[in-house]
Amino acid sequence: MNKKRNYSNPVLPGFYPDPSVIRVGSDYYLATSSFEYVPGLPIFHSKDLIHWEQIGHALTRTSQIDMHSRKSSEGIYAPTLRHHEGVFYIITTDVMGIGNFYMTASSPAGPWSDPIKIPYGNIDPSLMFDDDGKVYVTAQMGADEESHIIQYEIDIKTGKALSEPVIVARGDGGVWTEGPHLYKINGRYYLICACGGTGRDHRVLVYRGDTPYGPFEMMPHPMLTHNRLPGHPIQNVGHADLVEDTEGRWWAMFLGVRPVDGQYSVFGRETFLAPVQWTDDGWPVVDNNEGTVSLEMSAGPLFHSLPSSASEPNWRDDFTDKQLGHRWTFLLAPSEEQALLGTRPGYITLMGNGFTLRDEGPALFLGVRQQHRAVTVTTALQFAPQREGEEAGIAVRLNERGNLTLGMRQSGEARTLIAAMTDRGQTTVIAETPIRTEQLLLRVAAEEREYTLLYSLDGTAWHEMGSVPARVLSPEGNGGFTGALVGMYATGNGRHSETPAYFDYFGYDVRE
Incomplete structure (x- = not known):
């Protein structure tokens, strides 16, 4: 039976x-x-x-x-x-x-x-x-x-x-x-x-x-x-x-x-x-x-033949395949205009355009749908911005009215790590700190009611840049018919970037 x-x-x-x-x-x-x-x-x-x-x-x-x-x-x-x-x-x-x-x-x-x-x-x-x-x-x-x-x-x-x-x-x-x-x-x-x-x-x-x-x-x-x-x-x-x-x-x-x-x-x-x-x-x-x-x-x-448990929700993409997996998606523009696999083996290369995640338009964002309330997403960035405004990092996107970014940006002669929140179309810098390295780890830790942005220089010690309410990333908070995606971004903040941003991996780890 x-x-x-x-x-x-x-x-x-x-x-x-x-x-x-x-x-x-x-x-x-x-x-x-x-x-x-x-x-x-x-x-x-x-x-x-x-x-x-x-x-x-x-x-x-x-x-x-x-x-x-x-x-x-x-x-x-x-x-x-x-x-x-x-x-x-x-x-x-x-x-x-x-x-x-x-x-x-x-x-x-x-x-x-x-x-x-x-x-x-x-x-x-x-x-x-x-x-x-x-x-x-x-x-x-x-x-x-x-x-x-x-x-x-x-x-x-x-x-x-x-x-x-x-x-x-x-x-x-x-x-x-x-x-x-x-x-x-x-x-x-x-x-x-x-x-x-x-x-x-x-x-x-x-x-x-x-x-x-x-x-x-x-x-x-x-x-x-x-x-x-x-x-x-x-x-x-x-x-x-x-x-x-x-x-x-x-x-x-x-x-x-x-x-x-x-x-x-x-x-x-x-x-x-x-x-x-x-x-x-x-x-x-x-x-x-x-x-x-x-x-x-x-x-x-x-x-009756159902598996006894769900498949493993945790995953990591090391960008070693010739093509991106089906879970990845871009904003408005196809991948051949936005990201390159294989130009640097084991990395995905993003070359920012003039759009930002705060703009209406094809900003360079490579993301996956967030599927769990308590999840940590981590990426390893190698980036040496040279020109004013060049920026790359990790992001959570609902739309241009509601998003969250943690990125390395060239500001004058300084290289700065900036955490920013856009809510109802208004952008607020949560925190910023000088960065002298060209490589670091970036992380978003999501919970039911808030998101926390962190970075690490060595993969062991993590430094918190700030937290924002989860409602910012919800359709009820900032409108639209979509949901939150987590991923990587690059931008020239008004003009095309000349410096490639290299991402070594992207990890998705569920905590619930």
């Missing part, structure tokens, strides 16, 4: 919002939003819906999308991942760019095609392949209370519309009816969509009908929401996608937030998993303010 096993939510911690999931045979694949970060649209693989490994990105080339002019929380919004007759499809929105488009690939790891544009829809497009060979796009239109869902048929080879868009859902009276997905389950068509905005009133609505265009009836209550559970450790749940496992059991992947003290989260929106229960009259339900979606969940007997 199979014993029930437990799993922890979120199954994909850190800034990984708007999950879309599919099963192909016994394999599961997942895509999430990426907004202003490049490469974009991270793709993951799993055998059990619980343990996920990133296998690539869908957006890896400037020929697909040029992100240079995007701003924070613009760029690539919610994707939908689908598979049909041996081809993988991902459809998404380049906000303030080319709009809605989809791409194809023979493998979810890529490479993915150049974008195929579609004519209608605002954000959150989805694809549905029907049994009769027709392909439907379902997407959001309108704004606020007037937000609604449209649908139309396309030629999947060209993206050309084969029908005019039809309104299929208007929500339940709340703002921002969006994030739609259409399914055919047991001969009936089910349409789910998010509503209420992506904050505390977030919820998932479900409709059903006998044709792809309905007419749809709406289930009287949300399929998923915690909007009446203010004390629950998981808030803002919504924007779900459904998947059937190999045993015929249904699951929902969706976003949620884990607020500290009920107030903020540096992770932003993360990816959660919960089973779908089907009512006797044929409605799918996940959690309508019952509190059944929790941080610890039962996987049931179907996942």
Whole structure:
């Protein structure tokens, strides 16, 4: 007899919002939003819906999308991942760019095609392949209370519309009816969509009908929401996608937030998993303010082969490979413009441009998503700045309004180590000290409620430069749709740097 096993939510911690999931045979694949970060649209693989490994990105080339002019929380919004007759499809929105488009690939790891544009829809497009060979796009239109869902048929080879868009859902009276997905389950068509905005009133609505265009009836209550559970450790749940496992059991992947003290989260929106229960009259339900979606969940007997524990969360990159690992991401500009591997073996080389992390624009920042509340990140920097303003170091970035830096800077004839915080767009120097060496270790120690910046000359004695409240690095504190990334940066503070910054390694060590 199979014993029930437990799993922890979120199954994909850190800034990984708007999950879309599919099963192909016994394999599961997942895509999430990426907004202003490049490469974009991270793709993951799993055998059990619980343990996920990133296998690539869908957006890896400037020929697909040029992100240079995007701003924070613009760029690539919610994707939908689908598979049909041996081809993988991902459809998404380049906000303030080319709009809605989809791409194809023979493998979810890529490479993915150049974008195929579609004519209608605002954000959150989805694809549905029907049994009769027709392909439907379902997407959001309108704004606020007037937000609604449209649908139309396309030629999947060209993206050309084969029908005019039809309104299929208007929500339940709340703002921002969006994030739609259409399914055919047991001969009936089910349409789910998010509503209420992506904050505390977030919820998932479900409709059903006998044709792809309905007419749809709406289930009287949300399929998923915690909007009446203010004390629950998981808030803002919504924007779900459904998947059937190999045993015929249904699951929902969706976003949620884990607020500290009920107030903020540096992770932003993360990816959660919960089973779908089907009512006797044929409605799918996940959690309508019952509190059944929790941080610890039962996987049931179907996942009896689950590993007994999670994979090791600690890691270190010594930059010895020919390419950066999939966890790394840049701000707006692709890696070939920003960082070099191999020019100095065992190091990654950053050559700062004129932008800083306080600016709107492609500042040179190489980061990874913070995935744990109590974590220490450390890097070893070798840098000999010569020109006024040349600077490099370690950073935590939410956006240009909220970030934290600890870097070596050339100031006149002096070389200075400067700790700085940007909060609500205003930058404050926390501490600074003269530095005569060209190499030192830099560290950020994160806790639930604060971040501490430290440096060391020998790897043994660590010197604290100051602490800042964690709320500075949260969307609740400084806005936007993303979460905190930790990483390395370089800048010329207004002009291109002429001095390379060499980083020997980057270590991520969890303390919780």
